[in-house]
Amino acid sequence: MELTVVVPAYNEESSIGSTVISIRKCLPKAKIIVVDDCSSDATKEIANKEGAFVVSHNANKGYGESLKTGMRMAKSKYTAFLDADLTYDPCYFPIMLEHIKKYDLDCVWGNRFGGTKNKMPLIRKIGNRLFTLIFLLITGKNVYDCSSGQRIVKTIALKKIDFETLPKELDFITALSKRIVSRGLKYKVIPINYEKREGSSKLSLLKHGYRMVRNILLEK
Numbered sequence: 001m002e003l004t005v006v007v008p009a010y011n012e013e014s015s016i017g018s019t020v021i022s023i024r025k026c027l028p029k030a031k032i033i034v035v036d037d038c039s040s041d042a043t044k045e046i047a048n049k050e051g052a053f054v055v056s057h058n059a060n061k062g063y064g065e066s067l068k069t070g071m072r073m074a075k076s077k078y079t080a081f082l083d084a085d086l087t088y089d090p091c092y093f094p095i096m097l098e099h100i101k102k103y104d105l106d107c108v109w110g111n112r113f114g115g116t117k118n119k120m121p122l123i124r125k126i127g128n129r130l131f132t133l134i135f136l137l138i139t140g141k142n143v144y145d146c147s148s149g150q151r152i153v154k155t156i157a158l159k160k161i162d163f164e165t166l167p168k169e170l171d172f173i174t175a176l177s178k179r180i181v182s183r184g185l186k187y188k189v190i191p192i193n194y195e196k197r198e199g200s201s202k203l204s205l206l207k208h209g210y211r212m213v214r215n216i217l218l219e220k
Contacts, residue, residue, distance in 0.1 A: 002077055003030040003097065003152075006070030008063050009084040010037040013046055015198035019084045020050040026091040033073055034084070035066040043084075064172030071155075071163055080152040085197040087119075088150040092192045096152045099188050106160070106185035109151035109177075111144040114191025127209055131174060135216050139181050144189050146177040147212060157185055171211035178219035 005023050009016050016034065023032050034047040036056040047054045055069060071079055078097065082088040088110065096108040112118055118125070128147055135146045161179040166172050180187055 001029070001031050001075070003027060003093075004070075004074040004076040004079050004155075005030050005032050005090070005093070006067060006074065006079065006081040007032065007034045007047075007052070007084050008037060008066030008070070008081070009034055009039065009043050009047065010060065010063075010066070011039045011041045011043060012084040012198075013039070013041040013043050015086045016043050016084050017046045017050050018086060018198075019082075019090075020047055020052045022086075023082075023090040023093075024051070027093055030080075030093075031074075031076065033070045035069045037061060037063075037066045062169040064166055064170070065168040067172060068163060068166070068168075071158055074155055077155060078152050079155045079158065080150075082150040083197075087195050087197045089193060089195070092150065092190070093152060095190060099190065100152055100154065103188060104186065105154070105188055106157035107151060107153045107180055107187040109145070109148045109187070109189055110192030111189045112148055112192060112194035113145055114189075115193035117193040117195070119196040120194055131212055131216065134213060135174075135177065138216055139178070141181050143177060143181065143187075146216065147173045148189075148192075149173055150192060151176075160185060167211065167215065169211070170208045171215055174212040175215040175219045178216055182220050 032052040034052040034054045036044040038057045038060040100108045
């Protein structure tokens with residue numbers, strides 16, 4: 001199996017079924033691992049029904065820990081991940097996979113500000129633009145979208161970034177971006193569209209915003 005897609009999910013019963021179906025449509029040969037982060041709704045049952053391999057946490061551990069759980073289980077050459085809320089289109093994965101092979105990259109991710117459609121709430125647009133500006137000032141690299149949650153990583157490259165020590169919550173992503181750049185991994189960013197999410201957001205603007213900036217400043 002060439003590709004594993006990890007989907008962290010916490011109380012996403014309204015969208016997890018459609019997410020799994022969309023991934024299967026775009027990547028019929030990929031293994032889909034849904035990591036149920038101790039949901040109190042029917043997320044686990046729906047994901048199982050749609051044919052995903054489901055692993056469940058016995059306590060709510062956070063977005064980052066859910067990704068780590070899936071990454072530990074990935075035995076394929078490449079590991080991908082995206083959110084379960086229908087904001088990201090899994091049909092960008094074949095394009096990402098083509099790039100990672102063609103240019104022998106360690107990671108490819110999507111720039112939500114580079115496509116033709118971005119339905120992110122305004123306050124989050126401002127925040128994400130600010131994160132990327134700070135990232136540029138600290139690293140000298142314009143990665144366009146340092147907190148994008150749709151990526152493909154060469155599985156052996158996960159060890160290079162010590163993924164087990166990345167943050168356990170939503171700030172996992174900016175820490176991942178910083179390590180990819182600071183440790184000299186080869187990456188590429190491609191434009192993607194971003195849709196309005198299904199269900200309620202788990203992002204705390206103040207708490208997670210602070211942690212994301214901290215990661216950009218301090219991660220190595």
